[in-house]
Amino acid sequence: MDLAAFQAQMRHLYGERDAERGLARTFAWFTEECGELSRAVFRGDDDDRLTEFGDVLAWLASLADQAGVDLAEAARRYAEGCPRCAAAPCACRR
């Protein structure tokens, strides 16, 4: 599934509920999921990680949708190479 399709799927599944929730609270949920992700990464097993990366991605897509951002377009920033030095792999120092 590409990013645009993923964002559309999130809109289809939760768009209405998330719009009701509003940007501030959607962001609160996003941070809650980041907390879960941190636990999964540092203290969880592989299953936890798979679940939590999925959840964070889902909330990120919902957040982008509500903020009027097209994730696929945002991702293009990195498509050609490092946005700072334009090289791939990045050739910036440090």
Add this chain to the structure above:
Amino acid sequence: MRLRPLEAGDLDVALVQIATSFGRARDDALAERTRSRLADGQLWGLEEDGTLAGHCRLLPGAHWLGGRAVPTLDVASLAVPPEHRGRGVASAMMREAVTVGLARGDGLSVLYPSTTRLYRRLGWEHAGSLTRYRVPARVVPTPGPTLRRGEEPTDWPAIRDCHTAFAATLSGAAVRGEERWEELAALAHRYVLDDPGAPGRLEAYALVEHEPIPGSWQHTLRLTDWAATTPRGLAALATFAGSHGTFARDVVLVDVAPPRWAAVLGEQDLDATGGLAWMARGLDLPVAIAHRGFPAGLGLAVTLRVDDDALPSGPWRLEVADGRGALTAAPGADVRLTARAVGPLLTGFRSASELASLGLLRGPGEALALLDAAFAGPPPVMLDFF
């Protein structure tokens, strides 16, 4: 058990928890404020087997430290209803709040404790104060210029600017949020002192309330909010307060520590009438250090680590130069901090040497002296309660 943002359907339960935890009347004003905080994503609750065992307010804040604003997670209104108390619900919530703050990229967490023990065990420590003072209106000298009523449409933004200029010079003061400004905007009496050198700018202001004293013909004059960015401004505020001497018994105000008002009074008439300690805890420390200001003209480097299992804790190298600081990964650590040492060190409430003598931090004397210099500053204070 997980801490999650409250949803609209949680409002009723939250209101019952607020009423029973803080002894508050469940009126329309409380319901409205709670609803708006919920809609704003500030209310978080701990869910246990499908019921809300407690909730709290986690508000994205910022506090002035060393002249710069550090992003913080301000914790307030922690409420565990009686039927859920005494089995670790509050502690679990605060542990989770640390994770939320880290995910949000906050440098510190700040709160007013109703019990120190609960938070201290989890890494918060006393890190500043809020002190209310009282002085008999009659004894306040009146040598300065006169304030005018601040009712022009341009006065409110000028008042806000004056506050910001004042608060930015203090350590610990909150960067005021809209909710607090709205409360203050509702006060009926605003007085201001124009800066003659800069049209549209103020040297001082006072937002005032008159509180009747039961059974007396006198009242208390509350400077609910004030700021003075110049000596002339402070003299004008004193003059304003002193001019109430015939009908106001006392003037009550929040001041820094030591109080600036003591410097304009003739004698030691200013009494502290109520002090509150606030606590701070480190969250994302590289963020806290990068956002905080440091004394200009100081250059130093110290290696350190924090014994804190709740968050990334080093070892780091702290570098201070040109009024800025940076915390970068580095091997070895001269100074070892307990989690509880971070809050008071970063706000400047206690020096590294003092924290060492309290057993909260250890390291060679030379490194401690460098940390003492790095975090030196005025005693941290807050002007607002949240």
